[in-house]
Amino acid sequence: xxxxxxxxxxxxxxxxxxxxxxxxxxxxxxxxxxxxxxxxxxxxxxxxxxxxxxxxxxxxxxxxxxxxxxxxxxxxxxxxxxxxxxxxxxxxxxxxxxxxxxxxxxxxxxxxxxxxxxxxxxxxxxxxxxxxxxxxxxxxxxxxxxxxxxxxxxxxxxxxxxxxxxxxxxxxxxxxxxxxxxxxxxxxxxxxxxxxxxxxxxxxxxxxxxxxxxxxxxxxxxxxxxxxxxxxxxxxxxxxxxxxxxxxxxxxxxxxxxxxxxxxxxxxxxxxxxxxxxxxxxxxxxxxxxxxxxxxxxxxxxxxxxxxxxxxxxxxxxxxxxxxxxxxxxxxxxxxxxxxxxxxxxxxx
Amino acid sequence: xxxxxxxxxxxxxxxxxxxxxxxxxxxxxxxxxxxxxxxxxxxxxxxxxxxxxxxxxxxxxxxxxxxxxxxxxxxxxxxxxxxxxxxxxxxxxxxxxxxxxxxxxxxxxxxxxxxxxxxxxxxxxxxxxxxxxxxxxxxxxxxxxxxxxxxxxxxxxxxxxxxxxxxxxxxxxxxxxxxxxxxxxxxxxxxxxxxxxxxxxxxxxxxxxxxxxxxxxxxxxxxxxxxxxxxxxxxxxxxxxxxxxxxxxxxxxxxxxxxxxxxxxxxxxxxxxxxxxxxxxxxxxxxxxxxxxxxxxxxxxxxxxxxxxxxxxxxxxxxxxxxxxxxxxxxxxxxxxxxxxxxxxxxxxxxxxxxxxxxxxxxxxxxxxxxxxxxxxxxxxxxxx
Numbered sequence: 001x002x003x004x005x006x007x008x009x010x011x012x013x014x015x016x017x018x019x020x021x022x023x024x025x026x027x028x029x030x031x032x033x034x035x036x037x038x039x040x041x042x043x044x045x046x047x048x049x050x051x052x053x054x055x056x057x058x059x060x061x062x063x064x065x066x067x068x069x070x071x072x073x074x075x076x077x078x079x080x081x082x083x084x085x086x087x088x089x090x091x092x093x094x095x096x097x098x099x100x101x102x103x104x105x106x107x108x109x110x111x112x113x114x115x116x117x118x119x120x121x122x123x124x125x126x127x128x129x130x131x132x133x134x135x136x137x138x139x140x141x142x143x144x145x146x147x148x149x150x151x152x153x154x155x156x157x158x159x160x161x162x163x164x165x166x167x168x169x170x171x172x173x174x175x176x177x178x179x180x181x182x183x184x185x186x187x188x189x190x191x192x193x194x195x196x197x198x199x200x201x202x203x204x205x206x207x208x209x210x211x212x213x214x215x216x217x218x219x220x221x222x223x224x225x226x227x228x229x230x231x232x233x234x235x236x237x238x239x240x241x242x243x244x245x246x247x248x249x250x251x252x253x254x255x256x257x258x259x260x261x262x263x264x265x266x267x268x269x270x271x272x273x274x275x276x277x278x279x280x281x282x283x284x285x286x287x288x289x290x291x292x293x294x295x296x297x298x299x300x301x302x303x304x305x306x307x308x309x310x311x312x313x314x315x316x317x318x319x320x321x322x323x324x325x326x327x328x329x330x331x332x333x334x335x336x337x338x339x340x341x342x343x344x345x346x347x348x349x
Numbered sequence: 350x351x352x353x354x355x356x357x358x359x360x361x362x363x364x365x366x367x368x369x370x371x372x373x374x375x376x377x378x379x380x381x382x383x384x385x386x387x388x389x390x391x392x393x394x395x396x397x398x399x400x401x402x403x404x405x406x407x408x409x410x411x412x413x414x415x416x417x418x419x420x421x422x423x424x425x426x427x428x429x430x431x432x433x434x435x436x437x438x439x440x441x442x443x444x445x446x447x448x449x450x451x452x453x454x455x456x457x458x459x460x461x462x463x464x465x466x467x468x469x470x471x472x473x474x475x476x477x478x479x480x481x482x483x484x485x486x487x488x489x490x491x492x493x494x495x496x497x498x499x500x501x502x503x504x505x506x507x508x509x510x511x512x513x514x515x516x517x518x519x520x521x522x523x524x525x526x527x528x529x530x531x532x533x534x535x536x537x538x539x540x541x542x543x544x545x546x547x548x549x550x551x552x553x554x555x556x557x558x559x560x561x562x563x564x565x566x567x568x569x570x571x572x573x574x575x576x577x578x579x580x581x582x583x584x585x586x587x588x589x590x591x592x593x594x595x596x597x598x599x600x601x602x603x604x605x606x607x608x609x610x611x612x613x614x615x616x617x618x619x620x621x622x623x624x625x626x627x628x629x630x631x632x633x634x635x636x637x638x639x640x641x642x643x644x645x646x647x648x649x650x651x652x653x654x655x656x657x658x659x660x661x662x663x664x665x666x667x668x669x670x671x672x673x674x675x676x677x678x679x680x681x682x683x684x685x686x687x688x689x690x691x692x693x694x695x696x697x698x699x700x701x702x703x704x705x706x707x708x709x710x711x712x713x714x715x716x717x718x719x720x721x722x723x724x725x726x727x728x729x730x731x732x733x734x
Contacts, residue, residue, distance in 0.1 A: 001452075046589075053411040058404030058473050059434055062719050065591050073604035075611075076589035076723075077440055080405065080412055080432040089429065089444060095451035096351045121411040125467075126372055129410070235418045235428045242419075253425065335415040340428065 004094050005218035005225030006321075006346070007211050008036035009314035014175045014206035014302035017111040022055065026107045026207040027067040033209035034103065038221035041069060043211070044099030046076040047090045049083030049106040050306045053118055064107060075099070082106060083208065084271075084309030084332030084342050090212055091231055100214045107207035108305035115203055115305070122335060124238060135336065136200055140192035142245040142337045143276040147194060149246040152279070154194050158185045160275040161198040161300055168297025175202040175302045201273035206304030208311045226317040226346050230258035233342035238335075245337055251284035254343040255329075260285050262345075266325035267292045269312035271333045273299045280338065281331060291329075295319065309333065313344055320348045351450040353734055355579035356694040357572055358388025358565030364528040364679035367466040368559040373413060374420035377462045380561035380684075381421060384458065388565040389573045392422040395565070396454040401431040401441025401461040402683030403718075406473035408464055421460060433587070435631065435718025437461065438562065438686025439725030442714075443585040445566050446727070450582075455571040462561035463681040470557060470682065489554055489634065491720060493546035496636040499600050500548065503639070505654035507548070510635035512657050514539045514553045514677060517632070520664055521674025523703035528558045528679040553635035553677075560681030562688045569733075580694035580712075580729040584615030587725045599721055605644040608724040612713075613646070616728040621713075622647050625728075627669040627706045629692040630715040631685065633676045638662060642670075645715065664704065672696065672704040686716030690727055697731040 010032035012018075012025050034041065046068055052060045061078045070076065077093075079085045083106020090102035110118075116134035123129040143157070159182065168177035180198065188196045218225040234250035234257075236243055255261070268291050272278035278293065278300075287293070294300075296315040299308050309332025316330040327347050334340040360383025362368070368376055377400075385391065398421050400414040410416065414430040421428070433440040438461040445459035471487045499505070518534040521527035534552060542551040572579060588608035591597075609621070618624045630645070632638045642653035647668060656662050662670035671677070673692045676685050693714035695701045701709075710731045717724050 051412060052405050058406050059719065061432070062434065062592055062722075065589060065722075070589050070591050071594070073588045073590040073607050075587055076433075077431065077444065077587060078433050080414075080430045085429060089431075092444075092447050092451050092453060095453065096447050098351070098447075118411070121409070122415050124416045125408070125410045125413075233427050234425060235415075235423050237419050237424050238416045239419070250425070334412070339415055339418070 002095055003215045004091055004212055004228045005222065006317040007213045007218050007222040007225055008033050009210050009317055010036065011173050011208040011311055011314060012206045013173050014204035014304045016175055016203060018109065018205035022107050022109055023063055023067045025205060026064055026105065029207045030067055030105055030209045033211050037211035039101050039211060039213065042074050043101045043103040044075065045090055045093045045102040046074050047086040047102065047104050048078050049081050049086040050108060051080055053121055054108050054110055054305055056113065068103065068105065082306050082309035082332050082334050084313055085233065087210060087310060087313060088231060088233060088342065091228060094212060094214050100217045102212040103209065104212065105207065105209040106307035106310045108307055109205040110203045110305050111205050136195060137192045138336050139274045140195045143194050143274065146246045146276045146280060154186060155182060157199050157275040158182045160278050161185065164294055164297045164300040167295050168301030171296050171301060173302060174297050175204040177297060177301055195274065199275040201299045201303035204302045204304045206302065206307055208307040208314055210310060210314055224321045224348060226320045226348060228344060229347050230345040232257035235340040238339065240337060248280050248284040248338050248341060251281055251331065251341040251343065254341055255285045258343045258345045260329055260343060260345055263327050265291050265329050266327055267295060267316060267319045268329040269294055269296060269298065269316040270331045271299050271309045271312045273303055277338055285329060309342065316346050320346055352452045353569040354446045354449040354566055354582045355569065355572060356564055356582065356729065357567045357576055357579045358384040358390065359691045359695055360384030360387060360563045361526050361688060361691065362560045363526050364558040364560035364681055366557065368464065373408060373464050374417055376464055376559065377417055377460050377561045378420045380563040381458060381460050384563035384565050389576055390456065390565060395422060395456055395458045397427040397448055397457045398423040399429045399431060399441050399445040399457060399459045401437040401687065403435060403437055403463060404473055406468060407470050407682065408467040433718060434723045435682060436686050436716040436723040436725040437718065438684050438688065439690050439714065439716030440587055442564055442687050442690045443587060443725055443727065446582050446585055449566050449568050456565060456567045459564045459566060460561065461684040461687040463683040464559045465557040466559050489546040489549055492634055493549055495599050495721065496548060496634065499636065499640050503651040503654060505639060509639055509654040509657055510548065510553045511536060511539050513635035513638040516663055517671050517675045517677040520672055520704055521678035524673045527674040528556050549634050555633040555676045555680035558679050558681040560679060560684050562684040562691055564687065564691060578698055578731065580697045581733050583728045583730050583734050584612045585727045586612040590722045592720045592722055600640065601644050601650060602721050604722060605717065605724045608726055609645045612726040612728055618728065622668060624711060625713050626709040626711050627672060627696050628713040628715065629671055629673060629689040631676055631689055631717050632671060633680060635677060638670060669706045672701060672706060686725060689716050690714035694729050697729050
């Protein structure tokens with residue numbers, strides 16, 4: 001395998017409602033990531049992640065090309081997935097030897113629609129979709145299974161929310177940050193039992209971009225390149241009844257393939273849009289109490305759809321680049337109740 | 350150095366207006382099982398799956414690959430979903446090939462589909478959002494002015510498009526999987542069909558199809574012993590440019606020219622007209638055959654129509670084009686690009702039956718999408734790189 005490093009990362013301030021359109025949100029983010037990378041355009045490869053269903057029109061990614069800059073023409077691809085998978089495709093392209101540098105970006109504007117209902121359109125269109133079960137209700141089913149299996153309490157869930165939003169006070173891009181009292185949170189009504197509002201990720205509009213470079217090229221342009229030591233992704237069955245919702249076998253397998261257990265982990269950025277999912281992911285990845293989880297506040301502080309997974313990779317890389325961690329794990333998820341998961345292991349020099 | 354990659358299995362459905370007998374999952378499964386059978390492999394031997402399709406609104410299912418994970422045997426495996434507009438079928442094959450070339454996987458299944466009967470593509474393409482230009486009246490409304498510009502510039506005879514349609518409809522009669530297989534579609538029938546978007550007549554346009562295509566791509570070391578000869582992937586390329594800006598060349602787009610140049614160079618091809626035995630290219634409206642002949646470097650600018658006119662692109666011509674009947678005869682949009690790539694591979698494997706080009710050893714597969722702005726291409730050969 002070729003050595004591939006993250007040489008720069010940029011993200012927008014993930015607002016609850018950003019008045020700008022997707023291209024306007026994305027363009028300064030791409031410019032910032034490119035400027036920080038020290039690499040001149042054109043990149044050998046460009047790959048993005050987005051979805052038409054947030055924008056409410058086909059070809060959402062096409063106009064984003066105006067933000068990325070595609071003239072003269074560029075070698076480019078797009079996944080209808082979180083941009084963490086766009087990073088994976090770019091990493092694969094670099095592995096073939098056809099590219100040494102790549103620009104990766106993702107964006108999503110959830111505020112114009114009703115996100116939990118929009119996400120119900122991901123479900124089996126014949127059996128589940130017509131019932132319109134929203135994403136929060138499905139996550140609540142998962143949370144219930146997990147609580148019953150582990151004997152843990154709703155207080156354990158609230159603790160995740162409190163910690164995440166406390167940590168997010170240091171994250172200028174967070175949608176939601178602050179000091180919250182557990183007892184007050186637990187006095188709130190259920191959104192969908194056993195989940196309350198604080199157990200759910202906020203609605204965020206936002207974008208993120210990462211620049212990758214191979215081996216020597218990365219060392220030339222970057223003082224502290226962050227190396228991708230392993231990356232893998234796996235998917236589970238779609239039907240919720242066919243899955244053990246209290247665990248995440250696809251995360252476990254992706255973590256094994258990516259080599260999470262081959263060394264100590266200092267920091268993990270886990271893409272858990274619901275509090276109970278952080279617990280499930282920690283267990284699947286074998287992360288103990290010594291691991292700092294989501295110092296950025298995670299998806300519970302900012303959840304720009306189609307970019308939030310890429311943000312996890314960027315945030316984990318930033319900790320290494322700043323010398324705050326030596327080895328980090330980043331995770332991205334997609335689909336109802338953690339159906340699909342990507343795990344990436346990052347290290348400094 | 351990249352690993353060698355070969356196409357060892359090809360499958361497709363019988364493309365038709367409505368497949369009410371199967372779900373979306375049933376449709377993709379049909380193509381995938383045919384590709385596996387062709388490769389002599391079973392589901393567990395596939396290490397990763399790459400899915401491609403055009404806009405999700407064409408079926409009204411958001412990120413349908415999540416729902417298709419089970420039908421495509423992807424559970425416990427990596428599953429990628431590619432979307433690069435109309436070129437997506439080609440891009441999907443290229444992403445799958447790169448997983449093998451990178452040495453990450455040994456055997457990868459690439460699947461693409463569209464089940465147009467589930468929704469309405471014309472509606473999905475015409476949604477108007479504030480501050481953005483709408484693609485009015487579907488793809489035909491978008492491309493007709495480009496064709497008119499081509500005719501004006503090149504002075505091509507008015508019946509060039511009809512001649513392309515006559516040829517592709519005739520080729521489709523030899524392809525059991527084609528959607529439009531109608532022996533009554535001769536020159537007069539096509540010429541007298543209603544004008545939809547001047548100068549595009551009804552029978553010069555592609556149908557709306559339900560259909561799927563699948564490929565099994567494998568590394569050299571994992572090709573099963575005694576397998577049918579593979580098609581070797583010699584080169585792949587993708588290029589994109591923005592939708593529109595002042596002064597942009599839309600008739601003969603630079604992204605297409607540069608993509609062709611890259612794919613030829615990587616395959617060691619200097620004179621594409623001489624060295625390529627046949628080409629399966631993305632022609633959703635008949636006039637795009639002469640336009641792409643120029644864009645792909647098979648003919649000098651302004652003279653692509655002569656290739657059609659002189660029969661060069663006929664099945665028994667010097668450079669057969671769209672041997673399968675092309676997009677003009679079957680258009681499950683998301684799969685249309687992969688069907689081009691698949692036909693190129695079938696030709697060099699000698700697998701194309703009645704639409705086989707004798708002695709085809711080098712073939713081009715081509716797809717494009719968006720507003721003539723996304724391109725994907727590959728060169729496959731019977732010979733190992």
